[in-house]
Amino acid sequence: MSPWPFIFAAYGIAMVGTGGLTLWSWIAMRRAEAQADALGRRP
Amino acid sequence: MHVFANPARFLKIARPLTPILGWSGAALIAGALYVGLFLAPPERLQGESVRIIYLHVPAAWLAMGGWTAIAVASLMQLVWRHPLAAVAARAVAVPGAVFAIICLATGSLWGRPTWGTYWEWDGRMTSMLVLLFLYLGYIALSGAETEKGGEGRITAIFGLVGAVNLPIIHYSVLWWRTLHQGQSIDFLRGTSTIDGSILWPLLASALGFSLLFGAIVLMRMRAELASNKVEARLKRMAAE
Numbered sequence: 528m529s530p531w532p533f534i535f536a537a538y539g540i541a542m543v544g545t546g547g548l549t550l551w552s553w554i555a556m557r558r559a560e561a562q563a564d565a566l567g568r569r570p
Numbered sequence: 571m572h573v574f575a576n577p578a579r580f581l582k583i584a585r586p587l588t589p590i591l592g593w594s595g596a597a598l599i600a601g602a603l604y605v606g607l608f609l610a611p612p613e614r615l616q617g618e619s620v621r622i623i624y625l626h627v628p629a630a631w632l633a634m635g636g637w638t639a640i641a642v643a644s645l646m647q648l649v650w651r652h653p654l655a656a657v658a659a660r661a662v663a664v665p666g667a668v669f670a671i672i673c674l675a676t677g678s679l680w681g682r683p684t685w686g687t688y689w690e691w692d693g694r695m696t697s698m699l700v701l702l703f704l705y706l707g708y709i710a711l712s713g714a715e716t717e718k719g720g721e722g723r724i725t726a727i728f729g730l731v732g733a734v735n736l737p738i739i740h741y742s743v744l745w746w747r748t749l750h751q752g753q754s755i756d757f758l759r760g761t762s763t764i765d766g767s768i769l770w771p772l773l774a775s776a777l778g779f780s781l782l783f784g785a786i787v788l789m790r791m792r793a794e795l796a797s798n799k800v801e802a803r804l805k806r807m808a809a810e
Contacts, residue, residue: 528683530617530619531618533679534621534679537622537625537675537680538625540672540675540676540679541625541676544671544672545599545672548786549592549785549786549789552789552793555789555793556792556793556796560793562796562800566799566800566803
């Protein structure tokens with residue numbers, strides 16, 4: 528049995544998981560901070 | 571630690587620290603995984619499938635480290651009532667759960683060519699699955715408690731009680747010798763049975779994922795603090 532399909536599947540899952548989590552967290556942070564800044568500027 | 575419990579002081583440090591941790595972590599992960607995938611030698615018995623170690627072991631360490639952080643933050647919340655402790659614990663829960671899923675998935679993919687099976691109800695694998703369920707329970711409980719306007723004390727107690735699973739995961743390979751291999755790295759004694767050509771990319775990968783984990787936690791904490799600020803401001807505006 529060739530181990531390479533399992534190796535590539537493992538790397539794919541790890542990259543998609545960490546990349547997706549990082550992107551989701553970054554977007555959520557940017558959106559929340561932009562909303563807070565916009566509200567803070569209102570008189 | 572009390573010095574950093576002030577949200578304004580925390581944000582002053584977290585804002586510049588987030589990109590530093592994120593980019594240095596991403597660079598270290600890219601380098602370590604390139605070495606692990608293309609340059610490191612295959613293992614004598616397992617062959618090429620050992621390359622999954624560069625993902626599986628850091629994911630396992632971070633899943634366990636994540637719950638350790640939740641337990642410490644929960645203790646700080648319950649004892650010292652630190653305003654940031656509950657925010658920090660909640661910020662760790664989702665990345666911790668994701669790394670537990672990565673650990674289980676990559677372990678399963680490593681098991682098939684090495685052991686001939688994707689899953690076995692072995693002590694290490696089962697206790698790691700329990701950790702994932704604890705994370706999911708924690709996320710659900712903290713969401714429900716926040717929605718009801720609670721202080722998060724029940725969630726903090728759950729975070730502390732759940733830490734009992736950590737020594738079970740650690741010692742499972744000694745208590746129940748079944749399929750999962752024993753401990754290969756002993757940080758307390760500074761010894762390892764892994765050859766240097768595999769060990770160094772593994773440690774570099776673990777450091778890279780740890781830095782990225784830190785950046786993700788900071789991003790999630792910043793998002794929650796900003797949302798709390800918006801909510802408080804909207805409440806003030808509605809009251810005026």
